[in-house]
Amino acid sequence: MKNRETGTMYNLDYLYKISEGDMEFIDEMTRLFIIEIPVKLNKIIVLLSEGRREMATDEIHRIAPNFSLFGLHNIIAKMNKIECSLRSGAEETGVISELECIRYEFNKVAVKLKSDCNIYNL
Amino acid sequence: MNILVCEDDVLTLKTLEYALKKDGYSIITAADGLRGAEILKENKDELDFMITDQHMPYVSGLELVYMARVELKMDIPIVMITRVGLEEAKIRAGDLGVDEYITKPFNPGDLSDVVGRLREKHISGKSSGTGDEGESYTGTDNRFS
Numbered sequence: 268m269k270n271r272e273t274g275t276m277y278n279l280d281y282l283y284k285i286s287e288g289d290m291e292f293i294d295e296m297t298r299l300f301i302i303e304i305p306v307k308l309n310k311i312i313v314l315l316s317e318g319r320r321e322m323a324t325d326e327i328h329r330i331a332p333n334f335s336l337f338g339l340h341n342i343i344a345k346m347n348k349i350e351c352s353l354r355s356g357a358e359e360t361g362v363i364s365e366l367e368c369i370r371y372e373f374n375k376v377a378v379k380l381k382s383d384c385n386i387y388n389l
Numbered sequence: 390m391n392i393l394v395c396e397d398d399v400l401t402l403k404t405l406e407y408a409l410k411k412d413g414y415s416i417i418t419a420a421d422g423l424r425g426a427e428i429l430k431e432n433k434d435e436l437d438f439m440i441t442d443q444h445m446p447y448v449s450g451l452e453l454v455y456m457a458r459v460e461l462k463m464d465i466p467i468v469m470i471t472r473v474g475l476e477e478a479k480i481r482a483g484d485l486g487v488d489e490y491i492t493k494p495f496n497p498g499d500l501s502d503v504v505g506r507l508r509e510k511h512i513s514g515k516s517s518g519t520g521d522e523g524e525s526y527t528g529t530d531n532r533f534s
Binding site: 281284285286289292295296299300303325328329330331332333335336 | 444493494497
């Protein structure tokens, strides 16, 4: 990982702060983030499409703080909104569309992270 | 000091593990509540501290706290990890004997402070004989204020 300057897409300030700049840790966390988040987002979408909204809501609740680690506050706000709307009875189809948008947004971040952090083997 | 950390979210678990190891603690991790329950039973006498997520599949953080406090009669500091806005859960956690809670994503400094403070409090309570031994956790104190 050469460059901390990442534009407005994400920031690694939290990870730098917690590790005092330990690049091995930041690299490991970045790899985990890139691997784990798509799996979790897909799982939520599948759960919703199967009508298992309670499990999906729990997963959303669980996944949201992960975005904070990379400064993705915009995505956290969207996830929190989706969680609230699910708890108040929103239709699954609308929520799935919103999650697909988040997945698209995340994928763009993942591409940038891979590029900035020189991660080529994922 | 041996700390059991139960957290099913791998990124949060890694972060907790890293931060606590950096502070010099010995960490045992459990990736879900079920494994956490096994470790509690198997290592009851070796554990000095527990940090657990609240929301976990199979066995929740609250169930782990119940097991530690009521079934295993463990007198160790317990910190619960949660997200903001779960006041009801915090009250229940306090009733069961959770000493403090931290919210995700936690501030590294806050984690160090909480663990260090509870550890000191626990040690001084034991050495003076006026600490938490035999305390019934009624949730009526100010631990969550």
